[in-house]
Amino acid sequence: xxxxxxxxxxxxxWNRLVATSKNGTFLFDRRxxxxxxxxxxxxxxxxxxxxxxxxxxxxxxxxxxxxxxxHQGLTYGGLILPVNATAVEVMGMMDAACDFYxxxxxxxxxxxxxxPYIYNRYPSEEPLYALFRHEARLxxxxxxxxxxxxxxxxxxxxxxxxxxxxxxxxxxxxxSTDSSDILQFWSILRSGxxxxxxxxxxxxxxEIKLLTDRFPHNIRLMLVRHADGEIVAGAWLFLCGxxxxxxxxxxxxxxxxxxxxxxxxxxxxxxxxxxDAHNPAYYEFGISTEQGGHVLNEGLIFxxxxxxxxxxCYDTYEIAL
Numbered sequence: 001x002x003x004x005x006x007x008x009x010x011x012x013x014w015n016r017l018v019a020t021s022k023n024g025t026f027l028f029d030r031r032x033x034x035x036x037x038x039x040x041x042x043x044x045x046x047x048x049x050x051x052x053x054x055x056x057x058x059x060x061x062x063x064x065x066x067x068x069x070x071h072q073g074l075t076y077g078g079l080i081l082p083v084n085a086t087a088v089e090v091m092g093m094m095d096a097a098c099d100f101y102x103x104x105x106x107x108x109x110x111x112x113x114x115x116p117y118i119y120n121r122y123p124s125e126e127p128l129y130a131l132f133r134h135e136a137r138l139x140x141x142x143x144x145x146x147x148x149x150x151x152x153x154x155x156x157x158x159x160x161x162x163x164x165x166x167x168x169x170x171x172x173x174x175x176s177t178d179s180s181d182i183l184q185f186w187s188i189l190r191s192g193x194x195x196x197x198x199x200x201x202x203x204x205x206x207e208i209k210l211l212t213d214r215f216p217h218n219i220r221l222m223l224v225r226h227a228d229g230e231i232v233a234g235a236w237l238f239l240c241g242x243x244x245x246x247x248x249x250x251x252x253x254x255x256x257x258x259x260x261x262x263x264x265x266x267x268x269x270x271x272x273x274x275x276d277a278h279n280p281a282y283y284e285f286g287i288s289t290e291q292g293g294h295v296l297n298e299g300l301i302f303x304x305x306x307x308x309x310x311x312x313c314y315d316t317y318e319i320a321l
């Protein structure tokens with residue numbers, strides 16, 4: 001097993017691996033990873049066996065901490081594996097990565113953010129076994145919520161009531177890539193995050209536009225318009241193979257009062273529920289935890305569970321190098 005540190009000349013090979021892998025999503029595509037490459041010191045690896053790329057690891061290095069992260073710019077990281085990767089090969093990749101980061105970068109630890117199982121297109125938990133063999137320590141566990149689209153639980157009464165209120169108010173769903181629409185959605189999103197949580201959106205309006213245009217088959221901005229055409233809510237969705245992931249959902253105050261978030265979720269679930277070999281299997285809301293999972297936002301998860309969503313873990317491990 002040979003290790004090659006990623007450079008831009010490897011972009012095509014890297015993206016081919018991601019596209020044909022059993023557990024990679026478009027978030028690992030270099031066109032996504034590199035849109036904010038100036039924020040990170042990339043130390044991603046390719047694994048080569050008999051002249052063929054057999055795996056990859058998205059990662060960045062923080063020298064002051066002596067720490068390799070997989071990956072701070074992504075929701076999750078971890079080994080990218082072809083369908084035919086064996087347990088012995090995956091063990092070899094983890095061994096090789098640890099040796100490379102210890103010997104070439106002088107790193108003292110690796111923080112590994114595992115891909116949640118619902119994103120796997122074929123069983124892919126060999127890396128968890130490899131982490132165990134390296135005596136990795138579980139350091140954080142975020143609790144997300146997801147709905148299986150071919151067998152969802154029914155909505156609770158409160159969520160059904162919200163759907164009815166929005167229908168009576170008069171709303172419709174549209175998709176958009178227009179810059180002015182994106183800016184209006186981002187303004188609604190930012191207002192809610194700043195007022196309720198005191199934080200800014202992770203992505204700027206320009207970044208939302210850039211990524212939506214760059215990945216038209218994987219990223220969708222779905223907007224809710226009132227009868228007069230005004231944008232009152234929306235959702236920025238990541239279509240990651242078997243999962244529809246809600247990256248952002250936001251509504252203005254009036255729309256929230258009229259149950260538009262409930263209506264939007266119900267409409268999106270109906271839109272993506274026609275599950276077959278080419279459609280997603282899960283609709284995922286995102287995590288409802290803070291402080292590495294030690295705090296559960298009970299109000300937030302209550303809302304998601306009201307649609308029938310149940311728990312998915314986002315785990316972070318640490319290996320002492």
